[in-house]
Every structure is written in structure tokens, then in C-alpha cells.
Amino acid sequence: LNLGPGTPPVKTAPLLALTSDFGLDDPYVGILKAVISSLAPEVRLVDLTHGIPPQDVLAGRLALEAARPYFPPGTVHLAVVDPGVGSERRALVVDAGRDLWVAPDNGLLSFLPEAEIRQVRALENPAFFLQPVSRTFHGRDVFAPAAARLASGTPPEAFGPAVEGFRRLELPAAAVSAQGVRGEVLTFDRFGNAITSIRERDLPEGEWETLVGGRRVSWAATYACVAPGEPLWLVGSSGRVEVGVRLASARELLRIGRGDEVLLRRPSGEGS
Amino acid sequence: LNLGPGTPPVKTAPLLALTSDFGLDDPYVGILKAVISSLAPEVRLVDLTHGIPPQDVLAGRLALEAARPYFPPGTVHLAVVDPGVGSERRALVVDAGRDLWVAPDNGLLSFLPEAEIRQVRALENPAFFLQPVSRTFHGRDVFAPAAARLASGTPPEAFGPAVEGFRRLELPAAAVSAQGVRGEVLTFDRFGNAITSIRERDLPEGEWETLVGGRRVSWAATYACVAPGEPLWLVGSSGRVEVGVRLASARELLRIGRGDEVLLRRPSGEGS
Amino acid sequence: LNLGPGTPPVKTAPLLALTSDFGLDDPYVGILKAVISSLAPEVRLVDLTHGIPPQDVLAGRLALEAARPYFPPGTVHLAVVDPGVGSERRALVVDAGRDLWVAPDNGLLSFLPEAEIRQVRALENPAFFLQPVSRTFHGRDVFAPAAARLASGTPPEAFGPAVEGFRRLELPAAAVSAQGVRGEVLTFDRFGNAITSIRERDLPEGEWETLVGGRRVSWAATYACVAPGEPLWLVGSSGRVEVGVRLASARELLRIGRGDEVLLRRPSGEGS
Numbered sequence: 004l005n006l007g008p009g010t011p012p013v014k015t016a017p018l019l020a021l022t023s024d025f026g027l028d029d030p031y032v033g034i035l036k037a038v039i040s041s042l043a044p045e046v047r048l049v050d051l052t053h054g055i056p057p058q059d060v061l062a063g064r065l066a067l068e069a070a071r072p073y074f075p076p077g078t079v080h081l082a083v084v085d086p087g088v089g090s091e092r093r094a095l096v097v098d099a100g101r102d103l104w105v106a107p108d109n110g111l112l113s114f115l116p117e118a119e120i121r122q123v124r125a126l127e128n129p130a131f132f133l134q135p136v137s138r139t140f141h142g143r144d145v146f147a148p149a150a151a152r153l154a155s156g157t158p159p160e161a162f163g164p165a166v167e168g169f170r171r172l173e174l175p176a177a178a179v180s181a182q183g184v185r186g187e188v189l190t191f192d193r194f195g196n197a198i199t200s201i202r203e204r205d206l207p208e209g210e211w212e213t214l215v216g217g218r219r220v221s222w223a224a225t226y227a228c229v230a231p232g233e234p235l236w237l238v239g240s241s242g243r244v245e246v247g248v249r250l251a252s253a254r255e256l257l258r259i260g261r262g263d264e265v266l267l268r269r270p271s272g273e274g275s
Numbered sequence: 276l277n278l279g280p281g282t283p284p285v286k287t288a289p290l291l292a293l294t295s296d297f298g299l300d301d302p303y304v305g306i307l308k309a310v311i312s313s314l315a316p317e318v319r320l321v322d323l324t325h326g327i328p329p330q331d332v333l334a335g336r337l338a339l340e341a342a343r344p345y346f347p348p349g350t351v352h353l354a355v356v357d358p359g360v361g362s363e364r365r366a367l368v369v370d371a372g373r374d375l376w377v378a379p380d381n382g383l384l385s386f387l388p389e390a391e392i393r394q395v396r397a398l399e400n401p402a403f404f405l406q407p408v409s410r411t412f413h414g415r416d417v418f419a420p421a422a423a424r425l426a427s428g429t430p431p432e433a434f435g436p437a438v439e440g441f442r443r444l445e446l447p448a449a450a451v452s453a454q455g456v457r458g459e460v461l462t463f464d465r466f467g468n469a470i471t472s473i474r475e476r477d478l479p480e481g482e483w484e485t486l487v488g489g490r491r492v493s494w495a496a497t498y499a500c501v502a503p504g505e506p507l508w509l510v511g512s513s514g515r516v517e518v519g520v521r522l523a524s525a526r527e528l529l530r531i532g533r534g535d536e537v538l539l540r541r542p543s544g545e546g547s
Numbered sequence: 548l549n550l551g552p553g554t555p556p557v558k559t560a561p562l563l564a565l566t567s568d569f570g571l572d573d574p575y576v577g578i579l580k581a582v583i584s585s586l587a588p589e590v591r592l593v594d595l596t597h598g599i600p601p602q603d604v605l606a607g608r609l610a611l612e613a614a615r616p617y618f619p620p621g622t623v624h625l626a627v628v629d630p631g632v633g634s635e636r637r638a639l640v641v642d643a644g645r646d647l648w649v650a651p652d653n654g655l656l657s658f659l660p661e662a663e664i665r666q667v668r669a670l671e672n673p674a675f676f677l678q679p680v681s682r683t684f685h686g687r688d689v690f691a692p693a694a695a696r697l698a699s700g701t702p703p704e705a706f707g708p709a710v711e712g713f714r715r716l717e718l719p720a721a722a723v724s725a726q727g728v729r730g731e732v733l734t735f736d737r738f739g740n741a742i743t744s745i746r747e748r749d750l751p752e753g754e755w756e757t758l759v760g761g762r763r764v765s766w767a768a769t770y771a772c773v774a775p776g777e778p779l780w781l782v783g784s785s786g787r788v789e790v791g792v793r794l795a796s797a798r799e800l801l802r803i804g805r806g807d808e809v810l811l812r813r814p815s816g817e818g819s
Contacts, residue, residue, distance in 0.1 A: 018584055020577070026465035027299065027571065028326030030338040033292070036321045037345035040290055044347065048321075049580045049592075054572030057466055058522055066574040073581035073687070075588065086522060089497025138497035140512030143345070193570035194601055225633025225682035240684030250602055250630060298737035299571065300598030302610040305564070308593045309617035312562055316619065320593075329738055330794055358794060361769025410769035412784030415617070 016045045017154045020074055022067060023083040023142065024055040031140070035081070035147045038133065042151035051080075058086035060110050060172065062190050065198065068114035069241035074102065081150035082106040083142040094126035094145050095169055096153065096162045103159065105150040107141075110172025120168070127163035177201040183211060183268035186244065188261050195252025199265045201244040211267040215246050216259045232256075236265075288317045289426045292346055294339060295355040295414065296327040303412070307353070307419045310405065314423035323352075330358035332382050332444065334462050337470065340386035341513035346374065353422035354378040355414040366398035366417050367441055368425065368434045375431065377422040379413075382444025392440070399435035449473040455483060455540035458516065460533050467524025471537045473516040483539040487518050488531040504528070508537075560589045561698040564618055566611060567627040567686065568599040575684070579625070579691045582677065586695035595624075602630035604654050604716060606734050609742065612658035613785035618646065625694035626650040627686040638670035638689050639713055640697065640706045647703065649694040651685075654716025664712070671707035721745040727755060727812035730788065732805050739796025743809045745788040755811040759790050760803045776800075780809075 019039060025031040032053050039046060051070050055063045063084035074080075085092075085107045093108035098121040105126065106112050126149050129136075133144040149162055177186035177200050186201035197215070213220050213236055223235040231250040234257060239245035246265065247253045254260070291311060297303040304325050311318060323342050327335045335356035346352075357364075357379045365380035370393040377398065378384050398421050401408075405416040421434055449458035449472050458473035469487070485492050485508055495507040503522040506529060511517030518537065519525045526532075563583060569575040576597050583590060595614050599607045607628035618624075629636075629651045637652035642665040649670065650656050670693050673680075677688040693706055721730035721744050730745035741759070757764050757780055767779040775794040778801060783789030790809065791797045798804070 018588070020581070022574075022577075026326070027322075027324060029464045030294075030324050030342045031464075033294075033321065033323030033338075034342045034345050037292070037323075037342060037347070037350075040319070040321060041345065041347040044290070044319075047584070047588075049577065049584060050571075051577030051581075052571060052574050054570070066577075070574045070578050070581060073578050073585065075581070075585040078581075087499050090499030137512045139509065139517075143512065192573045192575075227631050227634030237683065240681045240687065245683075298598070299594075299596060301736045302566075302596050302614045303736075305566075305593065305595030305610075306614050306617050309564070309595075309614060309619070309622075312591070312593060313617065313619040316562070316591075359771050362771030409784045411781065411789075415784065 016047050018049060018075060018078045019043075019046045019150055019154045020049050020051050020070075020078055020080045021053070022051040022055065022063060022080065023053045024057050024059065024063065025053050025083070025142070026057075027053055031142065034143050035083075038143055038147040039081075039151040039154075042148055043155040046151065046154045055084050058084065060084050060086070061174070063111050064113055064172065064174075065190055065241075067111070071102070071114070076101045077103075079103045079150055079154040080105070081146055082111055083146055084111055085109065085141065088141050089138045093166070093169075094141065094149075095166075096124040096126050096149060096159045097169065098122045098159045103153050105146050105153060107146075108169045110170050112169060113171040113173070117168075122159055123166050123169055124159050125163040125166045128161065131157075131162060175200045177205045179205050179207070183207070183266060186265045188246070188259055188263045188265060189243075190261060191254050194247065195254040195256075196239070196245050196247040197253050197259055197263075197265075198239065198241070199244045199246065201265060201267075203238045203242050203244075206238075206244070207267070210270055212270045214264075214266040214268070216257060216263045218257060220246060220257075226250075288319050290321060290347060290350045291315075291318045291422055291426045292321050292323050292342075292350055292352045293325070294323040294327065294335065294352065295325045296329050296331065296335065297325050297355070297414070298329075299325055303414065306415050307355075310415055310419040311423040311426075314420055315427040318423065318426045327356050330356065332356050332358070333446070335383050336385055336444065336446075337462055337513075339383070343374070343386070348373045349375075351375045351422055351426040352377070353418055354383055355418055356383055357381065357413065360413050361410045365438070365441075366413065366421075367438075368396040368398050368421060368431045369441065370394045370431045375425050377418050377425060379418075380441045382442050384441060385443040385445070389440075394431055395438050395441055396431050397435040397438045400433065403429075403434060447472045449477045451477050451479070455479070455538060457539075458537045460518070460531055460535045460537060461515075462533060463526050466519065467526040467528075468511070468517050468519040469525050469531055469535075469537075470511065470513070471516045471518065473537060473539075475510045475514045475516075478510075478516070479539065482542055484542045486536075486538040486540070488529060488535045490529060492518060492529075498522075560591050562593060562619060562622045563587075563590045563694055563698045564593050564595050564614075564622055564624045565597070566595040566599065566607065566624065567597045568601050568603065568607065569597050569627070569686070570601075571597055575686065578687050579627075582687055582691040583625075583695040583698075586692055587699040590695065590698045599628050602628065604628050604630070605718070607655050608657055608716065608718075609734055609785075611655070615646070615658070620645045621647075623647045623694055623698040624649070625690055626655055627690050628655055629653065629685065632685050633682045637710070637713075638685065638693075639710075640668040640670050640693060640703045641713065642666045642703045647697050649690050649697060651690075652713045654714050656713060657715040657717070661712075666703055667710050667713055668703050669707040669710045672705065675701075675706060719744045721749045723749050723751070727751070727810060730809045732790070732803055732807045732809060733787075734805060735798050738791065739798040739800075740783070740789050740791040741797050741803055741807075741809075742783065742785070743788045743790065745809060745811075747782045747786050747788075750782075750788070751811065754814055756814045758808075758810040758812070760801060760807045762801060764790060764801075770794075
């Protein structure tokens with residue numbers, strides 16, 4: 004990532020990025036921010052998103068993966084998509100070199116490359132919890148206080164014992180063969196564009212036809228290249244194959260859903 | 276509330292927390308922030324939520340009550356859920372000791388304990404209004420400028436005459452008797468969990484069975500204790516009895532709505 | 548706009564206001580903020596709204612127009628509603644005297660008065676882009692970096708060649724005649740109030756009756772003047788005629804939509 008000329012050295016307050024499935028209608032996110040502002044008033048808060056579908060760890064992981072490279076070095080990420088709150092799942096503090104992470108150990112951080120991990124700590128030191136710890140809102144009582152402390156300089160070691168790593172959730176991978184590439188729809192964005200399991204690096208050379216949920220869809224360089232209402236596929240801004248419809252929702256118009264097949268194959272005889 | 280070791284003294288800019296029913300799709304919230312940033316650029320803005328259902332004073336009050344303890348002392352709260360805008364309802368500035376409040380006098384602040392109130396002022400001094408004052412957007416023209424000034428140090432006395440107190444909205448209280456506890460559903464959160472009028476302190480000792488909208492629901496310590504799709508009740512993060520369904524919406528699955536009865540009663544003969 | 552007594556001189560960090568149709572569910576807005584925080588960590592970010600309906604340039608323009616007067620002088624606005632991303636539409640940097648704008652050249656900035664424009668630059672200098680520039684997310688790769696640099700003091704001249712002005716999108720104007728005023732519904736807000744093309748200055752003296760989608764609606768000074776469930780029209784907070792229903796949605800109750808006629812005409816003989 005090249006930020007261009009004259010990137011200033013970051014001398015300002017540390018950045019704390021928040022990601023969750025709490026939505027913005029309930030007071031939960033505001034309460035997280037209240038806790039952090041109480042403990043670390045100098046920290047700058049930035050929301051990545053709180054609109055992860057409820058308890059959808061996969062969608063949370065994709066959002067974090069897409070956004071990570073754009074945050075400044077030293078960012079502390081608080082990420083709470085936590086269907087297992089109250090169970091035995093661990094809470095983690097992860098030092099990934101360029102950034103620090105506080106999250107439940109449920110696969111949300113699967114995209115962090117093994118080689119970048121400097122240490123993983125189990126967030127177990129009760130001195131850093133809000134007391135009493137509720138059984139249902141660890142975001143408030145466990146994760147937010149730890150993220151605030153991390154951002155204001157407490158070292159990861161303080162939060163609990165070192166652990167061996169964390170749960171990794173494998174994404175459905177694209178199957179690449181001489182016959183083509185077979186992937187699937189992972190999630191949708193607000194515009195109804197489908198984000199797929201096929202990455203730019205999976206794309207083969209040569210001529211291919213593309214089928215999405217059994218329907219042929221043409222490649223275009225960008226949405227503006229096709230007529231309104233026309234479907235297309237392209238490599239989206241996060242480096243994944245996206246299927247969209249210009250000025251409309253591919254989800255609705257193509258009637259596709261999560262898990263639907265996306266297939267690139269050798270064109271059949273007729274055309275070529 | 277114990278914030279843990281080494282809580283730093285707040286030496287930073289004052290915190291101004293915003294709560295409203297404006298939603299985030301219209302420019303209203305952004306306009307509030309523009310006004311505040313114009314008048315008090317040093318203030319740090321934090322959203323509690325703007326997703327209070329339109330004109331739902333009860334839901335606004337519950338959100339504020341749940342969040343209040345987590346904001347740092349000295350926080351200025353701007354709270355606008357104002358179905359009476361343009362009528363004779365008062366605008367208020369309230370000094371509640373640990374925090375300051377700017378809100379319409381319609382019950383939104385009912386949760387502030389009488390004993391903590393230091394002074395209540397009618398927000399009537401036109402010197403603090405944006406001129407001309409519109410008839411429909413007092414959030415922008417009356418409340419936001421006052422909150423900005425309060426946060427930047429103008430004392431409550433400046434805003435208008437002392438008044439005797441403010442409108443208090445009684446919540447439907449849980450009825451506690453030897454036969455059991457009878458309460459009701461007050462509101463729902465994004466996950467479809469029902470927040471009820473029964474508080475932790477209302478809960479009787481001993482064995483009880485719980486009926487929600489006529490249906491038996493078991494207690495569990497936390498969501499993770501029951502199987503996906505199972506209903507449960509527990510004491511939620513704000514100290515109220517909550518009724519939920521693991522990884523699903525109680526509102527939808529149990530077909531319950533606001534005002535529906537929640538009953539704890541002595542178990543009937545068969546089981547005990 | 549009179550901000551009242553003792554308005555402090557703005558000595559704090561520059562304000563950067565964000566407006567888009569990205570919604571808050573996807574990570575796109577968070578990524579914009581990450582980019583800006585990386586390049587200009589001292590900048591204060593304020594969201595106007597990200598809830599502009601997808602690709603609705605008209606709604607974006609109305610939101611920006613309504614909010615502009617309330618932001619402090621010197622505000623940098625980043626506005627991205629960009630159905631033409633990837634096409635030949637220009638990206639612009641506009642110096643409008645009291646504020647600076649970064650936006651696509653598609654009519655979004657039509658409300659900026661010609662007389663206030665000091666210079667318009669085509670945003671073409673690749674030194675300010677994130678490299679590689681994606682084909683689908685110019686918000687991240689082109690607009691956000693430019694807005695960050697502008698806010699941290701890079702002059703507009705640096706971003707590209709001067710251009711002659713920008714695309715202006717004419718709003719449907721109200722037709723004013725001796726017989727009355729004919730306008731239309733432009734958009735709706737969250738409360739279901741209809742914002743129309745009739746401005747306060749278009750309103751004639753004297754007695755008129757008002758028809759909205761063919762139905763008679765009475766004027767009221769403010770929502771609180773009518774009974775719950777009653778329709779009314781008034782001059783809303785942005786200076787436009789608004790049609791609403793007290794404590795309900797005019798959109799739903801009056802079954803009106805964008806483009807529906809709003810008519811003020813001489814009362815028919817019977818009543819006067």
C-alpha cells in the first residue's frame with residue numbers, strides 16, 4: 004500500500020477501531036465507547052462497522068480482512084462478533100506486529116498471517132475487567148476495557164498467559180483446475196453485490212465463461228462499462244471476484260444467495 | 276462501577292454524548308454535530324445511539340439509563356426524542372452531579388434519581404439559540420447549541436430560570452407478590468431479545484416457573500448454555516430480565532410484542 | 548446564521564465531513580476513515596450521513612445543501628455518491644470560499660452558488676492517489692486521500708488542472724403562477740415526512756388550499772399543532788415545504804411517493 008508523498012509520521016493519539024455485530028440502534032456500541040472514553044480519554048475512536056449480520060463470524064472476518072491494510076500502523080482493533088459469549092471460548096489479545104487485536108477466539112481473526120503474529124495472550128487478568136463481569140456483554144466488561152488499556156500503552160503481556168495461537172476458520176476456497184475455477188458466494192454488500200471465494204490470484208489466463216447460479220455473466224472492467232440493469236463480474240476493491248448488476252442489486256435480480264456456485268469454465272464449442 | 280487499576284484522571288476535552296431518534300439516514304445528526312463543532316470545536320462527540328424508534332420516549336429513557344454509568348464523570352448528554360417539538364413542552368438543562376443533561380421535558384430523563392439532581396433550568400435564554408429558531412428542529416436550534424456551550428464551560432444558570440423538577444414517566448413496574456412476579460415486555464434489542472420491566476432485585480428466592488406470552492421459558496445463566504433455537508430468560512447486561520432465543524430472535528420465534536406479559540409463578544403441582 | 552454570543556475562533560484541528568451512499572453495514576466507510584486517519588491523523592472526522600439511498604445523487608445533494616450552513620468555516624467535505632465510478636466522470640476539488648469540497652462531477656455539488664466558487668480543480672494528480680487505484684472504489688483510492696491532504700493543508704492547485712466549473716443538476720423547480728404553486732415530492736426523511744420542491748420563498752400571500760397527491764392537507768405551524776394521525780404541511784427546517792403526519796409517516800398514510808404533485812391553489816368557491 005503506497006500512501007503517496009509526504010506521509011506524516013503519526014504523532015497523534017492512538018487509533019482504536021471498533022467492529023461488531025451490535026448494530027447502531029441499541030445502546031451497546033455507545034456503551035463500549037463510554038467505557039473506552041472513561042479509561043483512555045486520549046484515544047481516537049473509529050468505527051469500521053457495527054453492521055456485521057448478527058453472530059456472523061465469517062462476515063466479520065471478511066470486513067476486517069478488507070480494511071486492515073488501510074489503518075495506520077499501531078492501530079488497536081476491538082472486534083466483537085461473539086456468538087459464544089458466556090461459553091468457554093477464550094478472549095484474546097493478539098500482537099500482529101503492525102497492529103494489535105482484542106477479540107473472541109472464534110475464528111474472527113483467521114485472516115491474520117501466521118508469520119506476522121508476535122504473541123497471543125488469553126485475556127484472563129480480572130484486574131482489567133469491569134466488575135462485576137456480566138454473563139452476556141463481554142464487549143463492555145472484558146473486551147472494551149482491554150482495548151482501551153492496550154491503546155493507552157499497557158503491554159499485551161499484562162492481560163494474561165501466552166497461548167499457542169488461535170482458532171482459524173477456513174474460508175471456502177476456490178477450486179482451481181485445468182477445467183476452470185469453482186467458487187461460491189461468501190456474502191453481499193449494501194449494493195447487493197456478491198463477494199465470492201475466488202481471489203484475483205485464482206483467475207486463470209485465457210478465455211473463460213462465467214456462470215453464477217447457473218446463469219452466464221460477462222466480465223467488465225468496472226460497473227460503468229455495462230448498461231444499467233446488466234449483470235457483470237469484476238475483481239472488486241478487496242481483491243475478490245464480485246458479481247454485480249449496474250445500478251441494481253445482483254442479489255435480487257440474479258436471485259442468488261450465500262453459498263451459490265460461481266464457475267469459470269472453458270467456453271463451450273459454439274462461440275470460439 | 277469499578278473501572279479497574281490506574282484509571283487516569285480525565286484531563287482531555289469534555290465528552291458530549293448524543294442520543295436521538297433521528298436515525299442515521301437523514302442529515303439531522305450530522306447537522307447537530309456541525310452546530311456543536313462550530314460552537315465548541317474542542318469537544319469530543321460520542322454517539323450513544325440515534326436508532327431510538329421514532330418518538331419513542333420510553334425506549335430513549337431505557338437506553339440512557341443503561342448507558343449512563345459507563346460514561347465518564349463530567350459527560351454532557353444531549354438527548355433528543357421529542358414528539359412535542361413546537362408545543363409548550365419545556366427544554367431543560369439538568370445538572371445531575373456526575374453529568375449534565377440537555378433534553379426536552381417529556382419524561383426522557385425520568386431515570387435520573389431525584390437525590391442526585393443539583394439544579395434544573397428551563398432552556399429559555401434566546402442568546403443561546405440559533406436564530407431564527409425553526410418550529411420543527413429544536414435539536415439543531417435549541418438543544419445542540421446549549422449542549423455545546425455546557426460542554427465548553429457555560430454554567431447551567433446561564434441558560435434560563437430554575438424550575439422545580441421535570442416530568443417523570445413511570446415505567447410499568449413489575450408486580451411482586453407471594454404468588455410471583457408479573458411484568459411485561461418493554462422493548463427489544465437488535466438481536467430480538469425482549470427487555471422486560473422485571474429487574475434483578477424483583478426476583479424472588481426459590482423455584483419458579485416463567486411464562487412469556489403464555490409460554491414456558493427456562494432460565495439459563497447465559498445464551499451459550501442452551502441449544503441454538505432454544506428460548507431462555509436471564510438477567511441481561513442492564514440488570515433487567517431479558518427473554519431471548521439462542522442465535523435467533525425471541526421477538527419472531529416466540530411471537531411476542533411490547534406489553535406482553537412475563538410471569539414468574541410457583542410451579543404447578545406436577546413437577547415439584 | 549447567527550451562532551450566538553462568544554463564538555470561539557476555531558483554533559483546533561480541521562474538520563472533515565463525510566457524506567456517502569455507502570451505508571454503515573459494509574466496511575467501506577470505515578476504510579475511508581482508516582485512509583484519512585493514516586494520511587492526516589490530526590483531522591477531526593464528522594459523518595453527515597452515509598445513508599443516502601444507493602446512487603441517489605439528488606438525495607445526496609439535498610442533504611449537503613441542508614447541512615452546509617451549519618458546518619464551521621474551513622470544513623473540508625468529502626462527498627461520494629458515485630454511480631459513474633470507473634467511467635469518464637471527473638473527480639473534483641472545489642474551493643467554495645467558506646469550505647472545500649471533494650466529490651465526483653455528477654451534480655452532487657449543484658447547490659454551491661456560482662458566485663462563491665473560487666476555483667475548481669480536476670482531481671488528476673496520481674501522486675495523491677492510493678496505488679494501485681481500483682476500478683470500483685475511488686472513495687478509498689482517489690477521494691479520501693485528496694480530502695485528507697486538503698484538510699491537512701495541501702492547496703487545491705496541487706491536485707490537478709483548473710477546470711471551468713462542474714456539472715449542475717437542476718432540481719425540479721416549483722412552478723409559481725397567479726393560479727398557484729405546483730411542485731412535487733423530492734424525497735422523504737426517516738419519519739416519513741415528504742420534502743418538496745416548493746421553497747419558502749415560492750409561497751404566495753393570501754388564502755390557498757393545498758393538495759398532496761390529490762388530497763387536501765392543512766397548513767400548521769408545527770407538528771404539535773395537529774392531532775396524532777392528522778396530515779399537515781409546513782415549512783421544514785431546511786426551508787422547504789414539508790408534508791407530514793403527526794406521530795406517523797406521511798409516506799405511508801398518504802400513500803405518496805417521489806415525484807407526486809404538491810399543489811397550492813385558490814380555494815374553490817364554496818368556503819370563502
